[in-house]
Amino acid sequence: MTMDMKQLWKRYGPLAIILLVVIVITAWRYALNPQTTTAVLASTLRQSTPLVLGALCGLLGERSGVINIGIEGQMLLAAFIGFLTSVWTGNLLLAVLAGVGVGALLGLLLAFMSVTLKMDQIIGGTVINILAFGLTGYFYQAGLTTQGKLRPIPLGALADIPLIGPVLFNNPPITYVTLLLVVIIHYVLFYTRWGLRTRAVGEHPRAADTVGINVYLVRYTNVVLGGAIAGLAGAYLTLEAVGSFERAMTNGRGFVALAVMIFGKWTPFGAWGAALLFGLATAIQTQLQFAGELAIPHQFIGMLPYVLTIVVLAGFVGRARPPAAIGQPYETE
Amino acid sequence: MTTEQENLEQTTASSVGMALLRVWRGVSVPITAVLLAVVIGAIILLVSGASPVAAYSALIKGSFGDGDAVARTLEKATPLVLSGLAVAFAFKAGLFNIGAQGQLLFGAIIAAALGFGIEGLPAIIHIPLALFGGALAGALYGAIPGALKTYTGAHEVITTIMLNFVAINITDFLANGPWKDTSPGNIVARTPKIAPSAVIPEIGNVPLGFVLAVLAAVITWWLLWHTTLGYEIRTVGLNPHAAEYAGIRVAWITILTMMLSGLLAGMGGAIETQGVVGRYQPGFNVGLGFDGITIALLGKTHPFGVIPAALLVGAMKAGASQMQFDAGVANEITDVIQALILFFVAADLIVRWILRMRETDEEKITLSTGWGKQ
Incomplete structure (x- = not known):
């Protein structure tokens, strides 16, 4: 019994302490200034959404042994196509689906390069990034406008709870879908046959092959699904967050998402927590800048997420263990 | 004597040939990759309603x-x-x-x-x-x-x-x-x-x-x-x-x-x-x-x-x-062509298949070795 307690503490103790600190600080800030606190927390969730989605994309690929450095490009092209679809059809649902579809298509390209052609996976991802930058730049036209963006859907009485209501239960659709995806992918990865196969392929493809798992199929499916999720992140940027498209608007989020994935130790809930931390940092920084409480040049505040990414990587990558087979093409015998 | 000379001539000829073949082996994949990228770039130009001939000749004139x-x-x-x-x-x-x-x-x-x-x-x-x-x-x-x-x-x-x-x-x-x-x-x-x-x-x-x-x-x-x-x-x-x-x-x-x-x-x-x-x-x-x-x-x-x-x-x-x-033609098309060049150079399997060439034993370097300490 005491042993169990010790293990429980070891596993969840730090998490519990962090949660407690967050709750105490939140309550304290809320007592002082309810409006700002609500705004910062809501902004945290908004900032974290594309990072969670990007990290989910990354971990689906890496759990099956494929590194995806092209998340940035997948997001960017999906954001662009989603935006164009919205301009042409005025149908936001169709636009989101178009973004998801484009993401999946780029996922298929990455799978083709890294699984079938056995190209170096990092170069494969770089191809996707440059291609997306080039295509969006070439087909971009200034002055296109949409008929609005995805609106928040309040979840009945839940949305009226102070603080928690406006932050969690009054969001636009992709934010809800993101939270659902975290739970679903956690379940699929750790409690279904597919998840077991994925992890087996990511750790030891030869052994997986021996017991009859189709390594190529597992990798293709995971990378394409991941691409679709990165596409959703792109759609989130143009259709839910900003409402318009700008060149290179992803701003490195696809790469930050990879750090989020590593920080979250390749688990969906871990990635979610890490993304919230990044989101909080960005939200606080925006709030300080907005309030004019900081006398620091905006460039130094602007580079905060990138510096945080480096610090997190430097501090945590040594302790986290990636899937053993990532980066290596698999050859059937 | 003559046979020796002939032999010598043959070996020099074949070594020149070998050298040429090696050069061709070295440059054929990049050259083919560039050509493929240019052709696909032309298709993209056509699809977007521009003339590839006009675009490419202006590109060459300008450079x-x-x-x-x-x-x-x-x-x-x-x-x-x-x-x-x-x-x-x-x-x-x-x-x-x-x-x-x-x-x-x-x-x-x-x-x-x-x-x-x-x-x-x-x-x-x-x-x-x-x-x-x-x-x-x-x-x-x-x-x-x-x-x-x-x-x-x-x-x-x-x-x-x-x-x-x-x-x-x-x-x-x-x-x-x-x-x-x-x-x-x-x-x-x-x-x-x-x-x-x-x-x-x-x-x-x-x-x-x-x-x-x-x-x-x-x-x-x-x-x-x-x-x-x-x-x-x-x-x-x-x-x-x-x-x-x-x-x-x-x-x-x-x-x-x-x-x-x-x-x-x-x-x-x-x-x-x-x-x-x-x-x-x-x-x-x-x-x-x-x-x-x-x-x-x-x-x-x-x-x-x-x-x-x-x-x-x-x-x-x-x-x-x-x-x-x-x-x-918007100049970002050159970025697209660059991405295609990178794709075809890296995916030399495709190019080799087109050229019917076998893989050479050059120094292969793996970059994607995972995120952790080696």
Whole structure:
């Protein structure tokens, strides 16, 4: 019994302490200034959404042994196509689906390069990034406008709870879908046959092959699904967050998402927590800048997420263990 | 006697043939990759309602049409040679330096600061001073991801990209703040013009900067294949475990390689400032980091391969504005073509299948070795 307690503490103790600190600080800030606190927390969730989605994309690929450095490009092209679809059809649902579809298509390209052609996976991802930058730049036209963006859907009485209501239960659709995806992918990865196969392929493809798992199929499916999720992140940027498209608007989020994935130790809930931390940092920084409480040049505040990414990587990558087979093409015998 | 002579003649003939075959083996994949990319680029142009013939002929006119055009191509190719060298050099140690852009930015702004901040020096001292200052800045900035990789295991692919964003912010701050051009009428972020004594001149139509870039390629080649350090770098690239076992200090080689890679990129930025722009101005060289990757791989990560590859990409950049002017085609199409070139060069399986060629036993370097410590 005491042993169990010790293990429980070891596993969840730090998490519990962090949660407690967050709750105490939140309550304290809320007592002082309810409006700002609500705004910062809501902004945290908004900032974290594309990072969670990007990290989910990354971990689906890496759990099956494929590194995806092209998340940035997948997001960017999906954001662009989603935006164009919205301009042409005025149908936001169709636009989101178009973004998801484009993401999946780029996922298929990455799978083709890294699984079938056995190209170096990092170069494969770089191809996707440059291609997306080039295509969006070439087909971009200034002055296109949409008929609005995805609106928040309040979840009945839940949305009226102070603080928690406006932050969690009054969001636009992709934010809800993101939270659902975290739970679903956690379940699929750790409690279904597919998840077991994925992890087996990511750790030891030869052994997986021996017991009859189709390594190529597992990798293709995971990378394409991941691409679709990165596409959703792109759609989130143009259709839910900003409402318009700008060149290179992803701003490195696809790469930050990879750090989020590593920080979250390749688990969906871990990635979610890490993304919230990044989101909080960005939200606080925006709030300080907005309030004019900081006398620091905006460039130094602007580079905060990138510096945080480096610090997190430097501090945590040594302790986290990636899937053993990532980066290596698999050859059937 | 005659048979001996015949034999001798035959062997020379066949060795010449062999050499030619080897050259063809070396260049056939890149050339085919470029052709395939150009054809697919033409299809994209057609789909978007533009004329590929008009676009491509304007592109060629703008890059090789006359002396000015050629000079423009050489000018554009100069930082590309150096960022391509930076990426190719890091590749040799199995490192992927996506941060050439950030290192180049630091090289460019430090060279500008040394260029406008110091006056009264003769050109023979001022030019190298600013050049090496810029190169050193790039080297120090390149050392950061190298050290991070060595001591913490943070993969250079993510850290270099993040450092690119950090560099954009810091240089923007400097060009907008302490080092801003305060001459009346200036409202944009840029440094003052550098002193004439720091300007790298042109010799006829050939920018001296390009000559320096070619010289850097020769030195890089010599370092890699004719020094002990080069041997160690290549050994680490092929197999870090074996290198460690053989007594090579992998940690030190990793940091040093990233430093030298950053030095090359920083020198590219310095030449851009001193030979082309004449000051530091943000935005003039966005994307050169990615260009470096295409160029390094198109040049088969060989210093001498990097030069023609950089000339090709430089020509596309030099001719892009002509293309926009004559054929009304947005110049981003050159980015698309570049991505396609990278794809076909990297996916040499496709190209080899088209050429019916077998895989050669060249030094293969794996970059994607995972995120953790090796």
